[in-house]
Amino acid sequence: MLLYGRNPVLEALREGRISEVTLAKGVEESFVREIKATGATVRWTSRIELDQLVGTTQHQGIVAEVEDLAWASxxxxxxxxxxxxxxxxxxxxxxxxxxxxxxxxxxxxxxxxxxxxxxxxxxxxxxxxxxxxxxxxxxxxxxxxxxxxxxxxxxxxxxxxxxxxxxxxxxxxxxxxxxxxxxxxxxxxxxxxxxxxxxxxxxxxxxxxxxxxxxxxxxxxxxxxxxxxxxxxxx
CATH class of the missing domain: 3.40.1280.10 (SPOUT methyltransferase, trefoil knot domain)
Incomplete structure (x- = not known):
């Protein structure tokens, strides 16, 4: 599953559920530093390519692949x-x-x-x-x-x-x-x-x-x- 949006991806990084993220070129440097501080590997692409990847412009410049969210009981x-x-x-x-x-x-x-x-x-x-x-x-x-x-x-x-x-x-x-x-x-x-x-x-x-x-x-x-x-x- 492709996870996007800053808060969801950051939480997944903190939990250790992902180790690599894709960022849109032009994302502010302070956010890039925050991502790199988690130890994640960063890949870069254009914002248009991210739009096409997730089918929306609401990704806030960050996408990561994670396992599907699991239902609890x-x-x-x-x-x-x-x-x-x-x-x-x-x-x-x-x-x-x-x-x-x-x-x-x-x-x-x-x-x-x-x-x-x-x-x-x-x-x-x-x-x-x-x-x-x-x-x-x-x-x-x-x-x-x-x-x-x-x-x-x-x-x-x-x-x-x-x-x-x-x-x-x-x-x-x-x-x-x-x-x-x-x-x-x-x-x-x-x-x-x-x-x-x-x-x-x-x-x-x-x-x-x-x-x-x-x-x-x-x-x-x-x-x-x-x-x-x-x-x-x-x-």
Whole structure:
């Protein structure tokens, strides 16, 4: 897999997952020094050739070849919370198929202290270079898992004492008046469609983010970030 973008490639270098990078001619010298300080071998090419190589101009002048990103397991996420001695915070995604939204949610989840993200196999964007770039390196630190059946996983989490809250713009319950202490799963649905009926029914409660503007809903990744902040700010 071709990984591109400065933060994702730097994180992969620091992890030892890659040892050689390709830079576009004209990249600023300070960034070149930062790359060389990792011990990586540097190859040079034109920016146009990088555009053609990755099929986008959004590579920020750096590309590297890495093994495909690997899915974690749900158990990896549960173990992560246990090892840290923290109550679980996991983000469940119901139908997020846009890779940029997916990557942005992973980034917010890592930054705000969640223990992992879970998607349903057939209803998610794949772990791709676009996801990795948008996540800005967070895929190197946060477990991202798949499940075959999201409603069934919700049942399993609830049996383990996890409270499950779904985000819904029409919900009566305000996130600011919701008790997010204890083990927690936050469910984010697809833009436009929202949460599927069965997923909604499995949640312990539906919560909304108060808005003041005339636009009725937030971008899924923005909503996830706000919900995560509210849920984790007192932890």
């Amino acid at each position: 749900v158990d990896d996420i549960l173990d992560r919370a246990e090892e840290k001695g923290e109550p679980l915070v996991v983000v469940l995604l119901d139908g997020i198929t846009d890779p940029r939204n997916f990557g942005a949610i992973i980034r917010s989840a890592e930054v705000l202290g969640a223990h992992g993200v879970v998607v349903e196999e057939r209803r998610s964007a794949p772990l791709s270079p676009v996801v990795a770039k948008t996540a800005a390196g967070a895929t190197s630190y946060l477990p991202v898992a798949q499940t075959k059946n999201l409603p069934r996983l919700i049942d399993q989490l609830k049996e383990d004492g996890v409270w499950v809250y779904g985000a819904a713009g029409e919900a009566a319950q305000d996130i600011a008046r919701t008790d997010f202490s204890g083990k927690l799963a936050l469910v984010i649905g697809a833009e436009g469609e929202g949460l599927r009926r069965l997923v909604r029914e499995k949640c312990d409660g539906l919560v909304r983010i108060p808005t003041r503007g005339k636009v009725q809903s937030l971008n899924a990744s923005v909503a996830a970030g706000i919900l995560l902040y509210e849920a984790t700010k007192n932890r």
